[in-house]
Amino acid sequence: MVPVTGTRLALSHLNLTIKTEWYPWYADEEVGGWTEVYDQLTFASVREAGHEVSVGLLEGPMVFQSVVLKLIMSLLFFSLTITTVIATLPKQQELDRISALPGQPPVTFSQFSGYVTVNEQHGRALFYWLTEATSFPEKKPLVLWLNGGPGASSVAYGASEEIGPFRINQTGSSLYLNEYSWNREANLLFLESPAGVGFSYTNSSSNLKDSGDKQTAEDALVFLIRWVSRFPQYKHREFYVAGESYAGHYVPQLAEKIVEYNKALLQPIFNLKGFIVGNALIDEYYDFIGKIIYWWSHSMISDTSYRSILKKCNFKGVHKSQECDAVVRYVEAHEHGNINEHSIYTPLCMELLNNTMRSPSFKNTLLHRRASGGDTDAGVPVTGTRLSLSHLNLTVKTEWYPWYADDQVGGWTEVYNELTFASVRGAGHEVPQYQPQRAFILFKSFLAGKELPKS
Numbered sequence: 001m002v003p004v005t006g007t008r009l010a011l012s013h014l015n016l017t018i019k020t021e022w023y024p025w026y027a028d029e030e031v032g033g034w035t036e037v038y039d040q041l042t043f044a045s046v047r048e049a050g051h052e053v054s055v056g057l058l059e060g061p062m063v064f065q066s067v068v069l070k071l072i073m074s075l076l077f078f079s080l081t082i083t084t085v086i087a088t089l090p091k092q093q094e095l096d097r098i099s100a101l102p103g104q105p106p107v108t109f110s111q112f113s114g115y116v117t118v119n120e121q122h123g124r125a126l127f128y129w130l131t132e133a134t135s136f137p138e139k140k141p142l143v144l145w146l147n148g149g150p151g152a153s154s155v156a157y158g159a160s161e162e163i164g165p166f167r168i169n170q171t172g173s174s175l176y177l178n179e180y181s182w183n184r185e186a187n188l189l190f191l192e193s194p195a196g197v198g199f200s201y202t203n204s205s206s207n208l209k210d211s212g213d214k215q216t217a218e219d220a221l222v223f224l225i226r227w228v229s230r231f232p233q234y235k236h237r238e239f240y241v242a243g244e245s246y247a248g249h250y251v252p253q254l255a256e257k258i259v260e261y262n263k264a265l266l267q268p269i270f271n272l273k274g275f276i277v278g279n280a281l282i283d284e285y286y287d288f289i290g291k292i293i294y295w296w297s298h299s300m301i302s303d304t305s306y307r308s309i310l311k312k313c314n315f316k317g318v319h320k321s322q323e324c325d326a327v328v329r330y331v332e333a334h335e336h337g338n339i340n341e342h343s344i345y346t347p348l349c350m351e352l353l354n355n356t357m358r359s360p361s362f363k364n365t366l367l368h369r370r371a372s373g374g375d376t377d378a379g380v381p382v383t384g385t386r387l388s389l390s391h392l393n394l395t396v397k398t399e400w401y402p403w404y405a406d407d408q409v410g411g412w413t414e415v416y417n418e419l420t421f422a423s424v425r426g427a428g429h430e431v432p433q434y435q436p437q438r439a440f441i442l443f444k445s446f447l448a449g450k451e452l453p454k455s
Contacts, residue, residue, distance in 0.1 A: 248280025343428020
């Protein structure tokens with residue numbers, strides 16, 4: 001019913017440091033069970049015991065009574081150790097508190113940032129920035145934000161350009177409040193992931209070469225487990241995972257890990273309610289086809305190049321041929337022009353953000369299932385998302401309709417039993433950057449479990 005395998009699976013994700021390796025322990029010259037001692041806790045199994053260990057054993061021979069007594073003594077020591085650790089948690093949390101960022105306006109919400117080690121052997125540590133809700137943070141859900149890339153910083157993009165509480169002024173010398181920050185509705189946890197992205201790091205260079213989606217998801221789960229130990233007020237809180245772009249891989253894979261982890265626990269600590277992904281990379285085959293269709297349908301490439309790509313590119317192949325690469329490179333160099341591929345109707349402008357993120361004062365201060373898409377993104381276009389969804393054979397709950405923001409069409413949506421698709425009109429790759437109000441309405445509706453407004 002609640003087998004030891006679940007406990008062991010849960011412990012295996014904590015990456016605990018072994019103090020005494022696995023061995024059988026004894027009671028009256030009989031194997032009482034098996035145990036392994038970590039720096040942080042002790043695991044012990046009790047041989048032949050059922051769900052209620054003491055009841056099952058005390059009904060048996062006297063030898064089992066001594067087994068229970070020894071286990072109780074061990075658990076007493078364990079509970080005293082845990083109590084000591086928990087007593088220090090507020091101090092650890094307080095060490096991560098940010099009093100104020102350089103050039104920051106006065107705010108009513110709390111901020112924290114710091115590192116959580118996810119792998120001691122290789123020295124992998126992930127950096128986070130928590131901006132709590134502007135009102136009643138104790139009652140608001142927790143939302144984890146992951147940027148994609150792979151290699152995009154959640155602090156530089158998600159927090160500073162999209163959904164975070166601050167924006168950078170034109171001189172790059174100060175901050176101002178984001179009117180449509182998502183922390184009006186939730187506590188926002190920005191995670192730099194995987195190790196090597198943004199402020200996150202690893203002491204083993206091989207980690208940077210070997211890192212992949214599997215390790216990224218495992219590290220993110222370990223981060224969350226250890227982070228909620230530092231912030232116990234968020235245990236059992238309504239929890240959502242959100243992200244964009246390559247986070248179309250990160251977000252659902254992490255959500256799956258959380259579900260698996262919860263199943264192994266008698267009392268799960270993560271109250272996962274759902275996830276939301278914007279302009280998501282989902283399936284390479286459909287994403288590539290969708291991109292070419294988008295380029296052609298928005299007059300970004302010639303008929304000749306369009307036909308050439310369809311002829312020379314094997315969309316189902318893992319690697320593109322040289323002929324395919326050549327025609328795609330030609331299109332990007334000679335036909336697209338000097339445009340922002342991720343928002344084809346807006347100019348490039350990155351200097352301001354880069355200067356602020358690189359400033360020593362900024363770095364030193366920090367260091368103390370809804371699918372959506374912007375319809376002007378040609379890099380990860382909405383056509384790819386729609387092609388991917390069309391092959392899932394989802395059951396339509398509410399048929400396609402335009403949704404509204406301030407009496408204007410905010411985009412289009414279709415609701416399925418399993419998920420909701422929504423486009424955001426006039427938005428590029430980073431939807432909240434280009435259409436902050438519409439993105440906020442989408443997010444607020446998602447948290448409330450409501451369909452997008454029809455008027």
